[in-house]
Amino acid sequence: MIAKNKTRIQLPGDQSNFAIAVQHLTVSYGPVPALLDISVQVPSGKLVGVIGPNGSGKSTFIKSILGFVKPDVGKVELFGEDTSHTKDRVAYVPQRGTVDWDFPITVREVAAMGRYGKRRWWQDLKKEDYAAADEALEKVRMSEFSTRQIGQLSGGQQQRVFMARALTQNADVLLLDEPFAGVDAATERAILDVLHETKENGKTVVVVHHDLATAAEFFDLLLLLKQRLFAFGPPRQVLDPELLADVYEGNLRVFADLAQSMRSS
Ligand SMILES: Nc1ncnc2c1ncn2[C@@H]1O[C@H](COP(=O)(O)OP(=O)(O)O)[C@@H](O)[C@H]1O
Numbered sequence: 001m002i003a004k005n006k007t008r009i010q011l012p013g014d015q016s017n018f019a020i021a022v023q024h025l026t027v028s029y030g031p032v033p034a035l036l037d038i039s040v041q042v043p044s045g046k047l048v049g050v051i052g053p054n055g056s057g058k059s060t061f062i063k064s065i066l067g068f069v070k071p072d073v074g075k076v077e078l079f080g081e082d083t084s085h086t087k088d089r090v091a092y093v094p095q096r097g098t099v100d101w102d103f104p105i106t107v108r109e110v111a112a113m114g115r116y117g118k119r120r121w122w123q124d125l126k127k128e129d130y131a132a133a134d135e136a137l138e139k140v141r142m143s144e145f146s147t148r149q150i151g152q153l154s155g156g157q158q159q160r161v162f163m164a165r166a167l168t169q170n171a172d173v174l175l176l177d178e179p180f181a182g183v184d185a186a187t188e189r190a191i192l193d194v195l196h197e198t199k200e201n202g203k204t205v206v207v208v209h210h211d212l213a214t215a216a217e218f219f220d221l222l223l224l225l226k227q228r229l230f231a232f233g234p235p236r237q238v239l240d241p242e243l244l245a246d247v248y249e250g251n252l253r254v255f256a257d258l259a260q261s262m263r264s265s
């Protein structure tokens with residue numbers, strides 16, 4: 001029997017190690033809340049996948065951690081501080097196709113923009129900032145496009161440049177919204193390697209992910225959302241067929257994906 005409206009799995013833990021603490025968070029755009037009474041504590045140094053059906057509030061959850069949306073109720077803290085004070089500790093890679101570039105700026109300049117947080121606005125970016133940008137572009141395998149205008153890249157390539165920009169920020173928390181959507185296998189590998197390396201450097205990485213088949217393989221922890229928080233914990237616990245049946249309401253595609261992931265893990 002599924003306990004409705006109860007988060008079934010939650011990590012116990014030591015308060016001091018949490019990167020992100022969400023308490024009773026409710027966010028609405030209209031009459032129906034996109035997120036309802038979410039409470040969760042994300043430990044630092046983990047690679048966390050946020051899963052759930054379309055419209056389940058995944059992007060809203062990420063935007064709440066960024067402080068981009070105002071809660072109706074509840075609060076979000078990063079390292080014990082309100083999100084209004086933590087802007088320079090988070091980096092964000094938006095969902096693909098949500099940014100429209102119509103002004104001329106090169107790939108290298110976009111990547112270097114991540115360094116602005118480290119500079120006063122009247123200072124120009126310095127040699128070391130461009131060095132950081134070049135290093136990040138190398139990591140996301142976009143070096144060869146460094147002098148290209150950002151508007152002349154495919155959606156997937158643009159997204160890798162945003163990732164490079166996020167890396168140059170060297171933030172403590174890295175948030176990515178569906179970075180694997182529509183990328184080829186080589187790009188997927190490149191992104192995953194970067195996320196792992198970021199985690200190994202002690203950062204906390206939170207990734208919206210729509211593919212249950214790869215969720216167990218990619219992430220240390222999974223957070224299952226559908227307006228409410230249904231589960232948060234190790235993939236083997238969260239990818240529970242009964243729980244998923246409840247959240248995805250019998251979507252057959254999801255079960256095919258899951259069966260595949262169980263076979264391959
Ligand atoms: N800017 C917005 N204005 C109005 N409704 C929104 C807005 N953004 C999201 N929503 C609604 O909030 C719900 C959650 O959306 P979202 O967080 O984007 O879900 P997901 O990323 O899981 O697909 C959906 O019902 C969506 O239509």
Ligand SMILES: [Mg+2]
Nearest residue numbers: 058059060095
């Ligand atoms: Mg979304």
